[in-house]
Amino acid sequence: MRPVVALVPAAGRGVRLGEPTPKAFVPVGGIPMVRLAVDGLIASGAVHRVVVVVPAEMVDAASALLSTTSLTGGSMPPVPVQVVVGGAERTDSVRAGIAAAPDAGYYLVHDAARALTPPELIARVATELQAGSPAVVPALPVVDTVKSVDDAGVVTGTPDRARLRAIQTPQGFDAELLRRAYATDVGATDDAGLVERLGVAVHTVAGDPLAFKITTPLDLTLAEAVLSVGGSAQLGHSAVRTEVAG
Numbered sequence: 001m002r003p004v005v006a007l008v009p010a011a012g013r014g015v016r017l018g019e020p021t022p023k024a025f026v027p028v029g030g031i032p033m034v035r036l037a038v039d040g041l042i043a044s045g046a047v048h049r050v051v052v053v054v055p056a057e058m059v060d061a062a063s064a065l066l067s068t069t070s071l072t073g074g075s076m077p078p079v080p081v082q083v084v085v086g087g088a089e090r091t092d093s094v095r096a097g098i099a100a101a102p103d104a105g106y107y108l109v110h111d112a113a114r115a116l117t118p119p120e121l122i123a124r125v126a127t128e129l130q131a132g133s134p135a136v137v138p139a140l141p142v143v144d145t146v147k148s149v150d151d152a153g154v155v156t157g158t159p160d161r162a163r164l165r166a167i168q169t170p171q172g173f174d175a176e177l178l179r180r181a182y183a184t185d186v187g188a189t190d191d192a193g194l195v196e197r198l199g200v201a202v203h204t205v206a207g208d209p210l211a212f213k214i215t216t217p218l219d220l221t222l223a224e225a226v227l228s229v230g231g232s233a234q235l236g237h238s239a240v241r242t243e244v245a246g
């Protein structure tokens, strides 16, 4: 069996949410996003190990926060969670995660900021990987018309919306392929972008609106609202259950 290792980049220091805390540690429904994200991965039953990548100053806090992770994925044994230090860019953080799990057969790279991602979506990505696709991303149709612009903000083109998709995480990869993609030194806004440059086909599975990235104060309000109506009750958090029951 080739181990499925989830890498969770949570080292962004961005404070776009208007809080001094690094984004992944901002609570949603009273629980830090990174903890929600890790519990979703474990609840999927598809992950053997989790590596969480955090800023240096958050290692102790993250270790304490994640050491109480007790959910197991179905019939699988308890899932170990390791905390490592990330870097200045997201790619640096993912690279640190890859280095911490050289034994992986597959990597699932999952933004901590997509804290409400349904476990079923995570399982879909893993299943497609294990069926033989070397690179798999969750995708949603785009509802807005998207345009390209030049430096002055003047529109230069309108791609056919029917061919566009918004891409989420977790993004799944054959481990050897992702290591090869990260051996190059180019930047990318997602991991699949690096794999595409190698000429490897990236497959899509159905994404989920709940896997949205919590980036702005509006996103945070939306996430709180989702939790308050039990949107991620399947994660099994007592705080969520209390809110649902109350």
Ligand code: C5P
Pocket: 008, 009, 010, 011, 012, 013, 014, 023, 024, 053, 086, 087, 088, 089, 090, 091, 092, 093, 094, 111, 112, 113, 114, 213, 215
């Ligand atoms: O900043 P952005 O929204 O692109 O971040 C996406 C994810 O990558 C977040 O979970 C964030 O914590 C993580 N990240 C990281 N290391 C960085 C920058 C972002 O782990 N240097």
